[in-house]
Amino acid sequence: MAKYDPKSLKAEEFINDGEIQETLAYAEQNKNNVELIDQILEKARPQKTETGYVCAGLTHREASVLLACEIPEKIEKMYEIAEEIKLAFYGNRIVIFAPLYLSNYCVNGCVYCPYHMKNKHIPRKKLTQEEVKAEVIALQDMGHKRLAIEAGEDPKNNPIEYILDCIKTIYSVHHKNGDIRRVNVNIAATTVENYRKLKEAGIGTYILFQETYHKQSYLELHPTGPKHDYDYHTEAMDRAMEGGIDDVGLGVLFGLEMYKYEFAGLIMHAEHLEAVHGVGPHTISVPRLKRADDIDPDEFDNGIDDEIFAKITACIRLAVPYTGMIISTRESEEVRSKLLRLGISQVSGGSRTSVGGYTEAERPHDTEQFDVSDQRTLDEVVCWLMENGHIPSFCTACYREGRTGDRFMSLCKSGQILNCCHPNALMTLSEYLEDYASDKTKEVGYKMVEEELKRIPKEKVREIAEQNIQDIKNSNRRDFRF
Numbered sequence: 001m002a003k004y005d006p007k008s009l010k011a012e013e014f015i016n017d018g019e020i021q022e023t024l025a026y027a028e029q030n031k032n033n034v035e036l037i038d039q040i041l042e043k044a045r046p047q048k049t050e051t052g053y054v055c056a057g058l059t060h061r062e063a064s065v066l067l068a069c070e071i072p073e074k075i076e077k078m079y080e081i082a083e084e085i086k087l088a089f090y091g092n093r094i095v096i097f098a099p100l101y102l103s104n105y106c107v108n109g110c111v112y113c114p115y116h117m118k119n120k121h122i123p124r125k126k127l128t129q130e131e132v133k134a135e136v137i138a139l140q141d142m143g144h145k146r147l148a149i150e151a152g153e154d155p156k157n158n159p160i161e162y163i164l165d166c167i168k169t170i171y172s173v174h175h176k177n178g179d180i181r182r183v184n185v186n187i188a189a190t191t192v193e194n195y196r197k198l199k200e201a202g203i204g205t206y207i208l209f210q211e212t213y214h215k216q217s218y219l220e221l222h223p224t225g226p227k228h229d230y231d232y233h234t235e236a237m238d239r240a241m242e243g244g245i246d247d248v249g250l251g252v253l254f255g256l257e258m259y260k261y262e263f264a265g266l267i268m269h270a271e272h273l274e275a276v277h278g279v280g281p282h283t284i285s286v287p288r289l290k291r292a293d294d295i296d297p298d299e300f301d302n303g304i305d306d307e308i309f310a311k312i313t314a315c316i317r318l319a320v321p322y323t324g325m326i327i328s329t330r331e332s333e334e335v336r337s338k339l340l341r342l343g344i345s346q347v348s349g350g351s352r353t354s355v356g357g358y359t360e361a362e363r364p365h366d367t368e369q370f371d372v373s374d375q376r377t378l379d380e381v382v383c384w385l386m387e388n389g390h391i392p393s394f395c396t397a398c399y400r401e402g403r404t405g406d407r408f409m410s411l412c413k414s415g416q417i418l419n420c421c422h423p424n425a426l427m428t429l430s431e432y433l434e435d436y437a438s439d440k441t442k443e444v445g446y447k448m449v450e451e452e453l454k455r456i457p458k459e460k461v462r463e464i465a466e467q468n469i470q471d472i473k474n475s476n477r478r479d480f481r482f
């Protein structure tokens with residue numbers, strides 16, 4: 001039997017089934033151990049330092065005890081601390097992005113995904129470079145600055161050269177005052193050499209969802225195709241890091257397996273990255289399985305309700321305090337509202353999950369990857385965020401200033417976020433308000449910008465930010481950043 005070793009590069013050793021089983025048993029035994037639960041909660045709480053806050057985070061065992069705990073007042077405490085952590089490191093900013101589907105050709109047999117090879121009722125489509133350009137113009141016209149590109153796995157139709165061409169095209173389009181300043185990539189596990197090419201193409205985060213950490217289930221859920229190889233998939237982030245990508249994004253597709261198992265695996269994966277590469281995941285996504293063509297989520301036995309989903313989100317926030325957390329439009333406005341208070345730092349908005357969807361007047365459904373619950377426009381999402389006290393941020397500065405990997409983490413820990421990310425958020429929000437917002441959003445937005453400028457601690461930084469925002473209003477000068 002494999003031995004647990006977070007520093008190992010072998011999947012079965014760093015995501016070790018024996019250790020997960022023991023963790024779940026330990027969590028079950030201690031789920032009513034109030035003294036231990038209080039200690040864990042205290043450990044998770046942010047501590048004030050001279051320059052900002054620090055947070056200890058939690059081990060997978062500690063975090064699993066919290067997840068198992070069903071005592072209502074302790075759950076309330078978890079939510080409270082999750083919000084404290086969120087505010088300490090990410091403030092009230094929420095980063096905005098959109099997915100861009102490039103191709104739904106796929107040779108895998110993932111039983112939960114409509115793009116699986118045997119699905120003959122969806123048309124297969126792959127964007128030409130001209131079509132990529134048109135989609136990017138449509139996204140820029142909405143106001144987007146940050147994309148996550150998505151594609152099925154198909155070495156013939158979507159080879160790495162195709163993905164690289166698309167990235168080049170995306171960065172080359174500058175329509176009116178628009179540009180895409182950060183392209184994150186969500187494509188299948190690949191080789192170190194290909195990760196190096198992605199890094200050279202200037203990608204932001206490399207995102208790959210584990211889907212499930214449970215090996216036996218993984219093998220059954222991915223019966224055919226290259227994705228069947230659990231070890232290759234699970235070890236992908238180490239290859240990405242070896243290829244020079246230091247911002248990686250993890251995720252589990254909740255609903256496929258038992259959530260407590262997945263949660264322990266996810267936190268162990270984060271611990272592994274920290275132990276081996278000295279930097280944890282840049283982001284963690286929390287997608288839930290949704291209805292799609294040929295896919296009925298009720299056929300899967302492990303669906304989680306909104307309450308459990310909220311608890312998972314809060315427990316991730318407590319365990320890995322410096323990691324960004326992403327929620328997509330798979331979730332409704334109501335669910336997103338709740339999770340924004342529990343640690344989410346990035347949301348997608350105005351998304352279309354079909355290949356070529358942004359250039360269609362009506363939302364197309366034929367090539368959609370999953371049903372979008374939150375169908376509001378980007379403008380509606382931006383306005384709603386502000387009305388709920390969040391600053392929508394279109395900022396992409398960190399990665400363009402070389403603040404990736406551990407350099408981003410140290411910015412987070414240094415307490416300089418209010419002098420850096422906060423003004424960047426306000427300047428990019430002002431760009432949005434000036435170039436794309438409806439009258440109502442503009443009004444709500446500039447009120448917020450005015451109020452939030454006052455919170456920048458350093459006077460010099462505040463003055464520069466104010467001046468830049470004036471320039472945005474009075475000229476076509478854009479892309480200011482600290």
Ligand code: SAM
Nearest residue numbers: 112113150151152186187188209253289290370
């Ligand atoms: N093909 C790539 C791969 O295998 O990782 C990546 C992209 S895939 C387009 C993006 C993600 O969508 C998958 O990793 C999966 O978690 C999620 N997904 C697939 N089917 C889904 C469904 N029915 N509901 C919600 N999310 C789904």
